[in-house]
Amino acid sequence: MTPTPTPVRYDRISRWLHWGMAGLFAWIFVSAGAHALAERSALDALLWPTHKPVGTLLLALLLARVAWALARRRRPPAVSALARLGHLGLYALMLAVPAIGLLRQWGSGRAFAPFGLPLLPGFDVSQKVEWTLQLGRLLHGNLGWALLALVLGHVAAALWHERAGHTPVLARMAG
Template sequence: MTLPTPSLPLRDTARAYGRITRLLHWSIAALMLWQFIGMGLRLALGRTPLVSFFVGSHQQVGTVLFLLIALRLLWSLANRRNRPGHGAGLPGLAARLGHGALYLVMLIVPVAALLRAYGGERGFAPFGFEIFAAQQPPIGWMVGIGDALHGELGWLLLALIAGHVLMVGLHEGMWRDGTLARMAGGRRRAGP
């Protein structure tokens, strides 16, 4: 049996995530998919026109991602008392920790890139607007930290996202608790 889904509000509720949260979530997901496809192709194929097509937009897409992630965090804080709960006990704690890790790594990855860009000799000018001028000479420790964290934590982020998707699959396939419906829409099941 399925229950009809009432019209979706802008803000989150205890039963479902609102339109703004969903828009931010799925926009971030699509842009991250673009970034990971580009980096995966770069690892697999090296420098090719196809790889250049994806990787050539990495800085611009990363900039938009950073802004969307910051908005998502602020929106999450503004809605923290209205959002669907993660549940009680160990599964609820694991869900809260998993989401916390996702948010933390989603922030650190672009901050590391910004640190590297600020200290680097190329500057930072996404979409043609200079944010940071090139450093002459480069600030080695900034570039070093950025180089050490950005790529490695990017792959950790991919692993966290894979875990997130796997858990959604468990919620839908095994527990049938409507978790996917709260974020993706559709009808919510009345029970097992």
């Protein structure tokens, strides 16, 4: 039996998930940036109401992405151990940041219906779960900014590999 050759590019679904989520991440970081730097500006008024629903959508897409990656293991090998570690770090933060945001939302006792879908029914707000609020306050924003830093490093590394010419990584993801 001939061994299956290693694929030269990511499959179509992985590519769509990568670029679709990259677009939504750009959206959510602009919303977080406007909220941090220009609270009550027109941009903040426009984007901040979308922060929680878009963040929840990103968490759902991430779960689909992980399930797809596990189900379909055939993908190009990472260019180095550092690249592999960087991708793992991206996955860990893509999970932790919205999960902590949602956990805090649950713990606040307030109902939450992203895009009109009744995800969290809410409960008596006088019974709020204090540790989830503290965890959110401590980690959600800080890990969110750490994710942004890692994404910027990821983009710089992809462009560097492309320019240095040893592996055409953009083509693997562009299709």
